[in-house]
Amino acid sequence: MFRKLHEPVSAVLTINIDGVPAAADPHESVAAVILREAEPWTRLTPVTGSKRAPYCMMGVCFECLAQVDGVASVQTCLEPVSDGMRVARQITPRRIGK
Amino acid sequence: MQERTANNADVIVIGAGLVGSAIAYGLARRNVRVLVLDGADRDFRASNGNGGLVWLHGKGLGMPAYQRLTRSSLDLWPDFSAELAELTAIDLQYEHNGGLVLCLGEPEFEQRRSTLLRLQSQLGAAERDWEMLDRDGIAKVLPRVQLGPDVTGASFGHRDGQTNPFHLLKALHAGILRNGGMLRGGSLVRSIRSDRQGGFAVDIGFERVSSARIVIAAGLGSKTLAAQIGLDIPIRPERGQVLVTERVEPFLPLPILGVSQTQQGTLVIGVTNEEVGFDTSTTCAAAAALSANALRWIPALSEVRVVRQWAALRIMTPDGYPIYAESQSHPGAFVAVCHSGVTLAAAHATVIAEAVAAGRLSVFLEAFHHRRFDVSKAA
Numbered sequence: 315m316f317r318k319l320h321e322p323v324s325a326v327l328t329i330n331i332d333g334v335p336a337a338a339d340p341h342e343s344v345a346a347v348i349l350r351e352a353e354p355w356t357r358l359t360p361v362t363g364s365k366r367a368p369y370c371m372m373g374v375c376f377e378c379l380a381q382v383d384g385v386a387s388v389q390t391c392l393e394p395v396s397d398g399m400r401v402a403r404q405i406t407p408r409r410i411g412k
Numbered sequence: 413m414q415e416r417t418a419n420n421a422d423v424i425v426i427g428a429g430l431v432g433s434a435i436a437y438g439l440a441r442r443n444v445r446v447l448v449l450d451g452a453d454r455d456f457r458a459s460n461g462n463g464g465l466v467w468l469h470g471k472g473l474g475m476p477a478y479q480r481l482t483r484s485s486l487d488l489w490p491d492f493s494a495e496l497a498e499l500t501a502i503d504l505q506y507e508h509n510g511g512l513v514l515c516l517g518e519p520e521f522e523q524r525r526s527t528l529l530r531l532q533s534q535l536g537a538a539e540r541d542w543e544m545l546d547r548d549g550i551a552k553v554l555p556r557v558q559l560g561p562d563v564t565g566a567s568f569g570h571r572d573g574q575t576n577p578f579h580l581l582k583a584l585h586a587g588i589l590r591n592g593g594m595l596r597g598g599s600l601v602r603s604i605r606s607d608r609q610g611g612f613a614v615d616i617g618f619e620r621v622s623s624a625r626i627v628i629a630a631g632l633g634s635k636t637l638a639a640q641i642g643l644d645i646p647i648r649p650e651r652g653q654v655l656v657t658e659r660v661e662p663f664l665p666l667p668i669l670g671v672s673q674t675q676q677g678t679l680v681i682g683v684t685n686e687e688v689g690f691d692t693s694t695t696c697a698a699a700a701a702l703s704a705n706a707l708r709w710i711p712a713l714s715e716v717r718v719v720r721q722w723a724a725l726r727i728m729t730p731d732g733y734p735i736y737a738e739s740q741s742h743p744g745a746f747v748a749v750c751h752s753g754v755t756l757a758a759a760h761a762t763v764i765a766e767a768v769a770a771g772r773l774s775v776f777l778e779a780f781h782h783r784r785f786d787v788s789k790a791a
Contacts, residue, residue, distance in 0.1 A: 408660045
């Protein structure tokens with residue numbers, strides 16, 4: 315969907331999105347990486363079950379929620395990447411308690 | 413010689429929040445020609461800031477008439493919501509699986525029980541529709557909730573429930589239009605006057621509209637409007653703040669007073685009662701207090717992300733109960749204000765709408781006149 319305008323200047327990081335490795339620049343957000351994927355969505359809305367993708371990219375719209383390193387409902391547009399990070403698209407609402 | 417001009421409507425309702433809209437919907441449903449005037453977007457709108465509880469148990473201490481009105485509204489809610497949903501194709505998400513008030517500590521539990529027994533006795537012979545539950549009893553109605561260690565029990569109102577308040581308001585507006593009523597936004601009322609034909613002329617800036625009767629249901633704006641038709645109603649704002657969380661998997665099949673879950677999974681935590689005047693700011697103090705309380709009830713809520721915090725202003729009277737009154741100096745002019753616009757919506761669409769259509773409030777509604785406050789001052 316989106317592509318980078320530049321080649322990476324420093325070392326490339328690798329994050330893992332639903333088991334698939336993806337290249338990332340240091341300091342960019344998880345949402346930015348997901349938008350370059352062939353499947354650029356992050357979650358299914360619990361209301362209708364349809365797909366949602368990063369939208370506002372500034373922490374307001376909550377469309378880009380995903381599971382990051384085991385934590386559900388993370389706003390991926392506000393979450394900087396780190397090497398080896400494990401991201402999972404969020405397909406069910408978060409469960410609390412037991 | 414002034415010619416008689418045709419009225420714009422039989423009844424003008426000032427205010428398109430939950431109270432005004434429910435009354436107008438009830439009028440339109442009875443084939444009364446109704447025109448609803450709504451103010452500006454940035455007006456104080458309690459209808460856009462509430463949690464959507466349709467609630468009975470624990471309400472009405474010291475005012476049996478209010479308890480009765482609330483009960484009759486709950487009786488009417490199933491038919492009211494079904495009819496409105498069918499007419500407008502808007503799902504009100506009304507559920508009435510009961511509601512809980514959790515008690516922390518034995519004294520709170522006993523105090524709750526005695527309050528409910530007093531309410532019961534004030535009503536006379538009505539059937540008992542609540543019970544006190546111990547922790548095991550709560551676990552039966554909330555099987556997926558791990559209670560905090562301080563929770564000793566709860567009162568369980570069998571008839572309580574909740575609705576989606578935004579869908580309710582939208583459906584009432586649609587229902588007014590479907591029944592041939594008129595609804596005008598951005599129509600801030602500047603003045604109300606008696607016209608020469610025994611009706612009313614309402615000035616909305618560049619235009620004047622007229623009707624045989626008027627209903628003032630403009631929330632906190634009602635005080636200055638009612639003063640123009642000889643009604644001095646003692647109302648004030650009371651701020652309520654709520655926390656709204658991300659959507660989580662449904663685990664609360666019925667609302668707890670203070671924590672409820674919408675059908676989409678959002679949790680609404682609150683609400684506060686603050687005397688701060690016309691101020692709708694949100695505060696860290698309220699967020700901290702609401703969170704601390706909720707965590708004592710359900711510790712697992714500590715994992716949930718808060719996504720919004722908002723404040724709205726309740727329309728409070730000195731005793732907290734509604735005011736329904738007709739002006740003596742301007743017969744045909746009514747005022748209706750309260751802070752139970754969701755619970756009482758079904759009653760407003762029937763009992764109050766019928767009274768306005770008939771041109772006088774029934775004997776049953778006399779208890780709600782604001783002269784009750786003069787009496788208590790003199791006593």
